[in-house]
Amino acid sequence: MTQQGEVLLAVKGLKTYFHTDEGVVKSVDGVTFTLNKGETLAVVGESGSGKSVTSLSVMRLIPMPPGEIADGEILFNDRGTVKDLTKVSETEMRSIRGNEISMIFQEPMTSLNPVYTVGDQIAEAVMLHQNKNAKEAREVAIEMLKFVGIPAPDKRVDEYPHQLSGGMRQRVMIAMALSCNPALLIADEPTTALDVTIQAQILDLMRKLQQEIGMSILFITHNLGVVAEMADRVVVMYGGRVMEEGDVIEIFKAPRHPYTMGLLNSIPRPLTAEQAADKKNLRLEAIPGNVVNPLNLPPGCAFEPRCKFALPACREVVPPLEDTGGGHMARCIRWQEFEAVQEGGGDYNSLHSQEVAR
């Protein structure tokens, strides 16, 4: 899986800034990653880490001003021709957006028009991208609703968004997004607002559709369970930067960045019988402090104020994103030491800042 296959999207050194009254918000500050054809790349990180701004930058939907793509390239393989999406004309971008890249959001209500029926909205997308008349487009709309698993699609086609449940609205969004047969689907927290039961339906649907259509998915989420379930590869973001990138199993089993380790340790796991029998002393391993404010990034490593492995050197320069082997990237000056622990030498405790200081 690693770095093989044909590249569909390559983001290189992307910087997206917002000029606000309080100063320059460096929402995305030099983000680099690649997404291969047919692959699902998950982007994880806590709120404010720059996930949405990254995806909106790829779609070129950043409001400008106050936003600005200050630097970097977004290389998109448009059926054999590589285009830099930061440079193509607005007309061309509109065509790419409609035909090659689609996006679904957390709250479908914001992207569905409340005054049109769902059928009209899908039909409009179909007429725009496929050479079909109104009657044919309606037929396609019903087909699409059926395709995404909406019961009684011939009735639902005439309903308005507010008449549908959250899960059904998300299915309608997916139907619209897929009506142009995109090469890339960007899904920004598509199941965050849904119940786990409905989330399971939507994730199942996305997996099936991906197998049928062969599209790539850029899946943005903060839920590590969803990442484990959906992703081939993972990008971990914090403070507008990529902290770690790699194959999903590597990220979960051999994380090379303290932020990734912290995230993994924060989530509760199923308890063993012994743990369950004596819960009094059980505590989660929380990351201390608060999520970093992109208006106020520390000078060195963005995670330094919360990192239990931090050394004085971490405060001096922004650590580079380094290849730790086989395309597993980490932005931490101490990744070799973590690798050594994972490969059987010593333990993490001896690497804690206080221990090192002694």
Next chain:
Amino acid sequence: MTRMDNDTPQGPQTDAATRTGATITEIIPGPAATLTVSDNVSASQTTAPAPVSADVTASAAGVQPSGAMQTVMIGTSVQTGEPVMAEVPAFTAAGERSEPLLSVRNLQKHFPIKGGFFGRTVGSVKAVDGVDFDLFRGEVVGLVGESGSGKTTVGRTLLRLVEPTGGDVIFKGQDVVKMNKRQLREVRRDMQIIFQDPFASLDPRMTVEEVIGEALDIHKLHQGAERKPRVAELLQRVGIRPEQMVRYPHEFSGGQRQRIGIARALAVSPDFIVADEPVSALDVSIQAQVVNLLQDLQQELGLTVLFIAHDLLVVEYICDRIIVMYLGKIMEIAPSHQLNNDPQHPYTEALLSAAPVPDPTIKRQRIILEGDIPSPINPPSGCVFRTRCRYAIPQCAEVVPALREVKPGQFKACIRDDIL
């Protein structure tokens, strides 16, 4: 049954023909099972007092097949309201416990729906529809279920922030439902609530000191010169620097706001707290901090907590027992580890199966519940879960399942004992 897979071992097949008078035989999807209902007492028959006797074969995964059976009430008939009896595998019941701190009996909340020209009541939303449970002193009990299942409404009716339509809430021996205003104010010193975003409902122009101080003023506690030190002490305890009490809610992050919400609830030293999704809106790293804080405080102060949430792993982590709700009713109650590892109700099984597991090496078949939770205005007859239950049989529409103990300390509202 373990939480990682869902191929239940096959239960012993019972030949329906070997049973006397058997007529209705249903082979249902999922684990093989045979439910036999005796002819002379069919589910639709109206002869009282014990109209139905169902022999249900014990599944291998269920209660150990000791062979002993007992006749119990498994529900009430939709048509007659009479009890429906069945013979089910016997087990030893859990030992008696001490007096509960809080006992909820047949709690109901039906929100009226207004319609027509004169705003007449044209129906009702059955948000909570006959709920029974006990909370024991010092216990942390989780309340889970899909959105709209009635969790918040239960939490609020306990404190009478929402007036119940019926039922009793016995707190320390007194019925909260029957209390007058003065008694209510008194009892609310002992019963507090924490919200998902404690500041959403508060005046943004109040400082943290005012927000917490207000809780003290209502009950005339720590007044005058004692007030500020008390606020400082509370903030300190939840991990906020006391000098920050002069700040406004919007100046704090989500996690800090939740800490302040906890301080506010603890200000009057309550015995019992309803925590309504206190960590659901927080980032995972911050969620872990707040979960740890809640655990520390609960143990230190011996609090009894009803913890409303939707993440079953978080709930297992901090709760002793878990209550699972669906469409205004309780589906299952069990000790948390037992519920997560050996669910007895099909809805619990499906909820557990739906939750994504943070381990990419585990690939599992999940149970996908079809469709959405039905409208609480017109809930399905009989078992409310039957429209999405993969084990549903015709009798499920005829019988409202009773919540009954099926293993020590584990209660379920499902008429079938031959499935999980």
